[in-house]
Amino acid sequence: MPEGHTVHRLAHAFEELFGGQPLAVSSPQGRFADGAALLDGLRLVSTEAYGKHLFLGFSPAPGGSDEDLRWLRTHLGLYGSWTFAGDATFSAPHAIGAPRRRVGEEEVAGDGAGAAAPAEWRVPEPRGAVRARLLGEHGVADLTGPAACEVITAAEKVAVQERLGPDPLRPDGDGEAFVRNVRARRRAIGELLMDQEIVSGVGNIYRAESLYRARIHPRRLGRDVPAARLSRLWADLVEVMADGVATGRIVTTRPEDRTPPGEVRDPEGEPVEGEPAEGERWYVYRRTGLPCLVCGAKVAEAVLQARRLFWCPRCQRAPRRRV
C-alpha cells in the first residue's frame, strides 16, 4: 500500500483542499451509497491520519461538539487510491495511493495543463469503480479500491485507534511503547514491524528498509533485540517516514551509498538531476540477487506472512535463534 506516509499526505491534502467546506458525498459505484447519504452536504471539519487509517470528520450541525462528528474512515489496503481533480485554485497531486502507472511510482503529480479557470472547471465523470466521491466547490476526490470505507461515530474512531500501535508520524507516537511492544514478543522483528498493533503505518518497504538501515536481521526475535537498537530503529522510522511525507516518495538510501549527484544517468545516458539512480532508491526492497549497495553481497528474499521479505545476508547478520 500506500504506507503510512501516504495516508498522512492525504490528511494534509484533504485539509487544504476541502477543510471547512460542505461537501457533496456520493458513491458512483454504489457500494457506499448508505454511508454517503449520511455525510452528503455536511461540512468537513477535521482530518486525521493514524497509521494507515484516514479519518475525515464531518459536522452534522454547526457548533456541535466533537462527540457529534460523523467520521469517514478509509483504509487503502493494498491497492486503494484517491484521485483528485479541480480548477486552477485546486492544487493537489493528481492521485495519491497505490502505484498505477509503473512500479515504484506512488503519486502522479498534476501537470497543471488540465487546470482550468474556476468558472470553467467541469466535474469529471467518475473513472472506474469509484466507491466514494467527495465534491467541493473547487474540486473532487474519488476513492477506488479501498479495503475499508465506512461512517463511524467518535467512540468507534477511538476504539479503532486504541487497537493501533504508536505511529512514528504522529506527535503522540510513543517510541518507548514501540520498544516495549517488540521486546514483549518472541515473534520475529520482521513480522512485528508489519503488525499494526506493535507499530502503525509501517508497510513492506519500510519494514525491509528500516531493518536494513538498522542492520537487524528480520528473523531475529523481538525480545532478543536490545532496547537501545530498537530505540534507534524507531528514531530512524520517524526520520525516513517523515521524509516520505515531505516528498511523496519512499527513498531510503543514504546519499553516500548512491551514485553521486551529477553522475546519475537515465537509460538513454542523459544526466538526471535530483533523483536517485534507478535501482538506488532502496537498499534491499525488490533487489533480490543484486549486489548490496554497501557490501556487494547478494540481496536475499523470502516470503514471510504471505509478503515478500528482503535483506542483505552480510550486513544484517543472521540471528543466533531463528524463527
Add this chain to the structure above:
DNA sequence: CACTAATGGCAAT
C-alpha cells in the same frame, strides 16, 4: 482474454 502482481488485513482452518 486469462493471468499476475501490488507499499494490506481479515477470517477461517
Add this chain to the structure above:
DNA sequence: TTGCCCTTAGTGC
C-alpha cells in the same frame, strides 16, 4: 498457514 476481499495495469496468448 491458506484463502478471500478490495481494483487496476501490465503481460502474454
